[in-house]
Amino acid sequence: MANQRQLKSGIKRILSRNGNDSAMLVSILQDTQSEFGYLSREAITEVSKQLSIPLTQAYSVATFFKAFSLIPKGKHQIHVCLGTACHVRGADKILDTVERELGIKPGESDKELNFSLDTVNCVGACALGPIVIIDGKYSGEMKIEAVKPLLDSYK
Amino acid sequence: MNRLSSVKELEELRKSIVQKRDVKKTVVNICGGTGCLALGCTDVIQAFKDEVDARNLGDQVDIRVSGCPGFCERGTILTIEPQNIFYQRVKRKDVAEIVSQTLVDGKIVERLLYPDLATGKRVVHENEVPFYTKQKRLLLANSSRSDPENIDDYVYFGGYAALAKVLGGMKPEEVIEEVKASGLRGRGGGGFPTGRKWETTRHAEGDIKYVICNCDEGDPGAFMDRSLMEGNPHSVLEGMIIGAYAIGSPEGYIYVRNEYPMAVKNAGIALKAAEEYGLLGDNILGSGFNFHVKISRGGGAFVCGESTALMASLEGKVGEPRAKYIHTSEKGLWDRPSNLNNVETWANVPLIINNGAKWFAGIGTAGSKGTKIFSLVGKVRNTGLVEVPMGISLREIIFDIGGGIPGNKKFKAVQTGGPSGGFIPENLLDLKVDFDELTRVGSMMGSGAMIVMDETNCMVDMAKYFITFLLGESCGKCLPCREGLKQMHRILTRITDGEGTMADIELAEKLCSTMLDTSLCGLGASAPNPVLTSLRYFRDEWLAHVNEKRCPAKVCKALITYNITEKCPNCGLCVKACPEGAIAAQGKKKPVLLDQEKCIKCGTCYDVCNLGAVQVK
Numbered sequence: 001m002a003n004q005r006q007l008k009s010g011i012k013r014i015l016s017r018n019g020n021d022s023a024m025l026v027s028i029l030q031d032t033q034s035e036f037g038y039l040s041r042e043a044i045t046e047v048s049k050q051l052s053i054p055l056t057q058a059y060s061v062a063t064f065f066k067a068f069s070l071i072p073k074g075k076h077q078i079h080v081c082l083g084t085a086c087h088v089r090g091a092d093k094i095l096d097t098v099e100r101e102l103g104i105k106p107g108e109s110d111k112e113l114n115f116s117l118d119t120v121n122c123v124g125a126c127a128l129g130p131i132v133i134i135d136g137k138y139s140g141e142m143k144i145e146a147v148k149p150l151l152d153s154y155k
Numbered sequence: 156m157n158r159l160s161s162v163k164e165l166e167e168l169r170k171s172i173v174q175k176r177d178v179k180k181t182v183v184n185i186c187g188g189t190g191c192l193a194l195g196c197t198d199v200i201q202a203f204k205d206e207v208d209a210r211n212l213g214d215q216v217d218i219r220v221s222g223c224p225g226f227c228e229r230g231t232i233l234t235i236e237p238q239n240i241f242y243q244r245v246k247r248k249d250v251a252e253i254v255s256q257t258l259v260d261g262k263i264v265e266r267l268l269y270p271d272l273a274t275g276k277r278v279v280h281e282n283e284v285p286f287y288t289k290q291k292r293l294l295l296a297n298s299s300r301s302d303p304e305n306i307d308d309y310v311y312f313g314g315y316a317a318l319a320k321v322l323g324g325m326k327p328e329e330v331i332e333e334v335k336a337s338g339l340r341g342r343g344g345g346g347f348p349t350g351r352k353w354e355t356t357r358h359a360e361g362d363i364k365y366v367i368c369n370c371d372e373g374d375p376g377a378f379m380d381r382s383l384m385e386g387n388p389h390s391v392l393e394g395m396i397i398g399a400y401a402i403g404s405p406e407g408y409i410y411v412r413n414e415y416p417m418a419v420k421n422a423g424i425a426l427k428a429a430e431e432y433g434l435l436g437d438n439i440l441g442s443g444f445n446f447h448v449k450i451s452r453g454g455g456a457f458v459c460g461e462s463t464a465l466m467a468s469l470e471g472k473v474g475e476p477r478a479k480y481i482h483t484s485e486k487g488l489w490d491r492p493s494n495l496n497n498v499e500t501w502a503n504v505p506l507i508i509n510n511g512a513k514w515f516a517g518i519g520t521a522g523s524k525g526t527k528i529f530s531l532v533g534k535v536r537n538t539g540l541v542e543v544p545m546g547i548s549l550r551e552i553i554f555d556i557g558g559g560i561p562g563n564k565k566f567k568a569v570q571t572g573g574p575s576g577g578f579i580p581e582n583l584l585d586l587k588v589d590f591d592e593l594t595r596v597g598s599m600m601g602s603g604a605m606i607v608m609d610e611t612n613c614m615v616d617m618a619k620y621f622i623t624f625l626l627g628e629s630c631g632k633c634l635p636c637r638e639g640l641k642q643m644h645r646i647l648t649r650i651t652d653g654e655g656t657m658a659d660i661e662l663a664e665k666l667c668s669t670m671l672d673t674s675l676c677g678l679g680a681s682a683p684n685p686v687l688t689s690l691r692y693f694r695d696e697w698l699a700h701v702n703e704k705r706c707p708a709k710v711c712k713a714l715i716t717y718n719i720t721e722k723c724p725n726c727g728l729c730v731k732a733c734p735e736g737a738i739a740a741q742g743k744k745k746p747v748l749l750d751q752e753k754c755i756k757c758g759t760c761y762d763v764c765n766l767g768a769v770q771v772k
Contacts, residue, residue, distance in 0.1 A: 023470050026471065061454075064630075065454025065456050065474070083376055084606050084621075085375065085376040085530075088607075088608060093757060093758050120455075124377075125190045125192075126227070126604075128193050128227060138189070140193040145762065
């Protein structure tokens, strides 16, 4: 958890990398989330302050796009693809299994902040569906019985 | 790198690159695209590097990480030059054998060759693989032989020759006429004549105009643009520079969706390399033409694939579309004339300039010229990217190139056009793929996703899937889409839960027609297509759900039960696997017992049973 000073200086750097331009708001929020793990209320407030834009505008963009999380993320990011090709190959059953194993729904993180679960609408690896991505590592041709071993390897 | 200050210098550079390339030297081209990444290509690449080092073969063997050739079903793919040997499904443990057998001893490793699906005969050379031979690969031709991070590979295959031709003596209006004459239509889904869009933007009022590349590729199941942007970013960039010259634009954007990190990375590398060579930036090739490009990432919103929503996002705003009675060619990004085209559209431009509009117009049908890349996925044996001339039939794509349906199942439907498109049944499979033909039957070309379904897919469930997807992606600005999708979702859930009535179907049809007529943008206006085509061609399934509370495909959970049959010998696999502990052993050689009250219909027992003892009713 970053303190106010770290937040302020970190965001200052991010803003200067993005030309201090409010048109780059999506990119700025992405960089902020990358650096601090998620978009806290303090982070969004600091971004709007430094960019001199209304807080509502920053919140509006932060809550519109799926890439942003306003809650702390777990140590491991799990993305289950629910694109059409994956759906046709049973992705919804894979998602059900992951939800059951971890006890969380998409958009949530578990209590110990080990895992965060999200769905994604197609990552472009459709030939290998259903796909589960953990921390950027892709696991294709997922089967229901392979879910628990995969998750266990991260525990 | 020396900055090229004239067309002549580019040609001299090309000559020296061609001369330097030893066509007799052994090169192992390993696909580094996202699909092969998911199948472990990083390990394969490292293993090759380690093995070649260990055997001191560095002088005789080059290793190239290539772009995505699209045959993802068979990844990790590699091609060995100069013999053109094609190995597929390569794993790290195969590498040592490939090096010693093929690279050192010149022998083929049979088991890694592609097996013809009909005869089982192994195919040795890349250009003989049936999946490829039946395609017309123009855009994807060089991906498996080029490193997308190396601009010299692009130049080697004739890259930037089109730009040189344009800057070396064509007027902007001539370029536009050429693109118009080619008949190129937008490949993102709209199918709008590209040349006409360029012309409108050129004539629009304003000194500053923008050129935008739409790499948001949000249609689930589509990955053509991913492959092009990851595997051959220069082909897209060259098209953009030519377009910018024709339109008179000094500034461009490549908008890449957030979920494509490799595409973002490779586009960035390409921009930098092009700038270093003087092919992008100020005074391109000494012509006096200036054009700069920035990359912008999406934030994870399907609606940002829509041009006005994309431009709003570029302005740092929420991705909400606006009504298009004033086109973006007149007022787009920052209210200035903006020409937005899809990745594949841009990549076609260098081909048209190099080979001529007449050549391009000679491919395809009267209304749809050139080739189209489709992502053939779902219940099909050869999943991957298929580049074919417009006018080929769906049957040829799915059965001849795609190899048909796996597991001896029966074809049911193919969905084209993503969430904006529709389902096409078996009796229409001889339809010629063409913008207008697909629209005529209720679907559309869309961006190119082609999803095949078999008898185990429920067409009501599929309609619900698309509505659920769009409900989550709707921006919420206009009522028909926002409320229409919500109500449609409720109706479809009632039907798949076994609580639907005929009145629900009638209401769904009415809702569809309202959304079509009154939605603000294409998302809402085309959302009815999957529902309407599902009703049009598979009405009997809807009637079964509503009148008989039965799901013919045995998919809708509320309407099916899992049962253990007499075949069960009590092996215990399902007992262990059941997440709810709903299955109990009954004693030796007696079938296990499934407690229906506890059963959550997850399908795990059906999946783990090797003896076919689990039945779905």
